[in-house]
Every structure is written in structure tokens, then in C-alpha cells.
Amino acid sequence: MKQKIIDHLNDIQDFRTESLEQIEAFRIKYLGSKGLLKQLFAEFKEVEPSMKKEIGQSLNELRNAATEKVNELKNSIENSESGQKLYGDLTRPGEPIALGARHPISIVKNQIIDVFSRIGFTVSEGPEIEDDWHNFTALNLPEYHPARDMQDTFFIEKDPDILLRTHTSSVQVRYMESHKPPIRTVSPGRVFRNEDISARSHCIFHQIEGLYIDTDVSFADLKQTLLYFTKEMFGKSKIRLRPSYFPFTEPSAEVDIYWGLETETDYKITKGTGWLEIMGCGMVDPNVLKNANIDPEIYTGYAFGMGIERIAMLLYQIPDIRMFYENDIRFLKQFKSVI
Template identity: 55%
Template sequence: MKEKIEQYLKEIDELTASTKDELEAFRLKFISRKGVMNDLFNSFKEVPNEQKKEFGAKLNVLKEKAQSKFQELIEVVNTASSKEEAGSIDVTLPSFTNTGSLHPLTKTKNRIIQIFERQGFSVAEGPEIEDDFHNFTALNFPENHPAREMQDTYFITKNPDTLLRTHTSNVQIRLMEHGQPPFRSIMPGRVYRNEAISARAHCFFNQVEGLYVDKEVSFKDLKQTLYHFAKEMFGKDTQVRFRPSFFPFTEPSAEIDISCFICKGDGCKICKHTGWVEIGGSGMVDPNVLEACGIDSKEYSGFAFGMGIERITMLKYQIDDIRLFSENDMRFLSQF
């Protein structure tokens, strides 16, 4: 046993390692629980008692020397690996940095906000989990009225009065509830509707709505505001038309169409060969909505409008599947 210890001490002194494989081989032989040290300590119990002190001291020296050598070899191997990696880099190659880009919906939303801010609109935000009053009742949706079925709603089952907002109009109500006219704000944000997911519809999407309430606000103000937006967003030659429609919270109400900026009105698949594409809805705020928020409808009037950010983005970039916006496919997102 004494000869083995001397042999191992000499071997450790002479051993070197320049690679990770050689370092691992040293560890397995001298450091691991299944190495020679374990065998020597198992054989120690067979040493006569009068020799245990001498052999025990030699075993401790061997153990400490093995551990010290192992740490030394680790430094040697790591230094060699660093030099090898540094030497493998060709510093003459041109640099490449993949910086990424904004999501197309973010780009569109930022542009919409910029256009309306230049017209004096501020940006307001509100909760996505809402109560029935702010999402429906205050917006002139009578209880059990068929108008509520226009928007399939996700209700929170533990509290049927709590739901995921179906539009950002709830922010309009909260804004009017806690302030005094005039109001001139837009409300961008995500909304939720219980709809089947397809290329043209999704159960969650983004809207931006606008509200302007003051004395003597007219439909002409609404038209001029949206005329300016359409020309800034889609081009100076864009034409706008209003089609009569129905919304519980506005009266009169109108759908907003713009002339197709792809075919210039000649007809294409984007406009379904009509020369026009719909971008949103609008109208004069119903007096009942103003009164529900504590605003005197005889003194104040206002207009409101809303549009889908996905809809605008799909038109602007000629995207034919709304699902692409939320699938995180880098092949799609890298185009923007």
C-alpha cells in the first residue's frame, strides 16, 4: 500500500492536462468516489493498528495533493480554451447585428395615436376586466335588449356582472364619470369577444376609440376629424364616406368607409370590387350616455368613433389573415 501511495504521488506530480477530456480523466481517477482514493481508504482498515497513523498521514497528503493538482489543471484547461476560442474569431469579418423591429400592430397604433394627438386628442386607458354598467348599461344597452347580442361577451363565471370588455368604450364612460367637459381623448387597447377564430375574426383584438364632448359639437366636427385621419393614414387622395348605421351609444350613427387605396376605386379583392373598404363606426354621442355619466345633454354634445387596429394594419400592409398577428411567427414578423 505504501508503494501505491508513492506511485500515485509521483504520477500526480508528472501529470498534465490541456484538454477537458484529460481533466475529466484525472478527476475520475483521483477525485471521484470510485477512484483510487476510495480504494486506498477501503484498504486502510486492513493496515495494522501500529501503522495506521503513518499510512493515514500519507493518505491525507495524497488526497490534498490530488485536489490541489485538480484545481491547478482546471485553470490550465480554462486558459487554453479561452485562447482557442479567441483565436477562432476572424476579426476581419464584417459585423452583423440583428436589432429586431416593432410589431406591425404597434407601428399602426403609434401612427394612429400620433395623428390624433396632433389634432389635440389625449390618450386614455382603462381596465380590461370590466363591470356590466361601464361596458353596457351606461352605453345605452338596456338589460336583455337584443343590442347586447351584437357583441358576444366573455363573462367571469364567479361573478356574472364582471366581464372582459368588448370595446374600449368603457374608458369613455370612466373618463366622463370622473371629470368635466370638455373631453377630447382616444382610447387604444385590447378587447375580447366570444367569436370563432378565422382569417377575418379573432376572440381578442385591438381597438382605438375616440371621444370629443364640448359645447356645440356637431356631426361636421366628426366628419372633419375623420377626413383628416384618413388622409394622414392612407394618403392625401383618400376619399371618405359615411353610411347610416345603428349603435346603441350614438345617434345618428354611421359606418366609415374609405376609398380603396390599393385599386384607387377600380375594384380589387381588398375592397371586394366595390372601390370602398370599411374602417370603423362613428356617430354623435347619445344624450342618454351623457346623462348616465352626469353630463347635461342640453348643454353639451359630442361625437365618438371606433376602429380596429388589426383592420387598419391588414389594409395598410395587405395582410389577409388576422391570426398572423398573434402567432409569433418570425417569418411574418421579420417583414416589418
């Protein structure tokens, strides 16, 4: 009988399966009401008294081994099934991760910064909630100056001296206050003006403005910088500067590039002239230098500024500025392939 028990123990240890049906058949074979263990315990009555202790221990060991084997195999199958439910088929190939897309405004802003960084311009940033001094007064726009009406401003009601900046020129003032010439910086950022929202204008938009201050800076330096920018950004080598007015520059000019008249779209965006306005510029007014504690007798400089949305609309032929702010996935996905 002892040898029979040893043979059954070896069979139990060697038993392997991933079928619940086979596990149940194994349990019935050994642990069922008519199973082998039941038969062996019946035979145990006939064992000689001197062998009962040893054979009894062996039978208990056999019963425990059969019970543990059944539980082990069931747990193994349950864990495997729960893993498949949680993770699916682990042998399947992985799903590719969908690539995101940069916003077109971010793309164009980075392109502009990259162009100017090649000629030594650094990037400066400042607060969007600004005070009257940095947004207006320091830029040669004292209180009650009529030019303030050119920019419909969002004021903070609790403090009329605090407002949402109307241009990133305020960043240039802060930069001049904290840095000594030579200064060569571009200031990108979001600005706010109380304007009606339409296909061509918005109350929130983005600007990037440039500032260069050093000794012997001339309008010719400004023109060459702008010509370099238009060649790098648009591939256009023909520009013109029209006299204009900005309170913080003197003289001031509007910059046009010759876009051409090759397509129907060119006729539409240039109104049939071929020329397209892209930015404003000028020589920094001496009063602005004084307000920033820079001696205008020693230093001169130029400044320029452009709307990033306007540049993006030109580059990507986007007809409506509101599309930048609607977060339409169909629109944004078109820029996946653009770095």
C-alpha cells in the same frame, strides 16, 4: 561561485516565453535531476566554511527564483488560453446585434395615435376585465337590451357582473367619469368577443376609439376629423358616411373610404366597388352623457371606433388575421424597417 549564482539569477529574471516546451526546457535546465542547481549544490560542498552560510542562502534564493518563474509563466499561458475559450479571439471584430421588429399591430396603433395627437387628442387606457356598468349599462345598453346580442361576451362565471370588455368604449365612460369637459381622447386596447376564429375574425383583437365632448360639437366636426384622419393615414381624401345603428351614438354612421380600383387586390378587398368600410362613428347619445354625469343640455360630442387589425391588414395587404397571433418569425421580420 557567488558571481555564478548572481549571473543565473539575472538570467532567470530576464527569461520570457509563451511556449510550454520552452518553459519545460527551462525547468529541466535549473530544477531537473541533472540541472544547474544540482551541480551548484554539489560544488557547495567545496565552499570554505566561512562562506557556506552566504552561499547557501544564495543557492536557496536561486532555487526559489527558478521555481517561481516556471509557475508564473505556466499560469500566464493557462489564463490566456482560458480567456480565449471563454471569449474567443478578442481581436476579432464584433458581431452586429440583430435589430428587433415591432409587431405590426403596435406599429399601426402608434401611427393612429400620432395622427390624432396632432389635433389635441390624449391617450386613455382602462382595465381589460370590466364590470357590466362600464361595458354595457352606462353606454345605453341596459340589462336585456337586444343590442347586447351584437357582442358575444366572455363572462366570468363566478360573478356574472364581471366580464372581458367587448370594446374600449368602457374606457371612455371611465374617462368621462373622472374628467370634466372639454374631453378629447383616444382609447386603444385589446378587446374580447366570443367569435369563431377565421381568416377575417378572431376572439381577441384590438380597437382604438375616439371621444370628443365640448360645447357646440356637431356632426360636421366629426366629419372633418375623420376626413383629416383618412388623408393622414391612408392618403385618401374621399370618404362617405352611411347611416347605421350603435346604442351609444345617435345619429350613427359607418365610414367608408374610396380605396380605388387600380389593382386586382383593390377589386378583391373592395368587392369591385372601390369603397372600403373602416370604422363606425356618431354623436354621443345624451343618455351616455347623463350616465357619466355630464349635462347633455350644455355639452355634445362625437365618438368613433375602428379595429386596429383591420387597418393593419389594409395597409400591409395581410390576407389572414390569424397571422398577427402566431408569432411566426418569418412574418414579423418583414416589419424590421418600419418604425
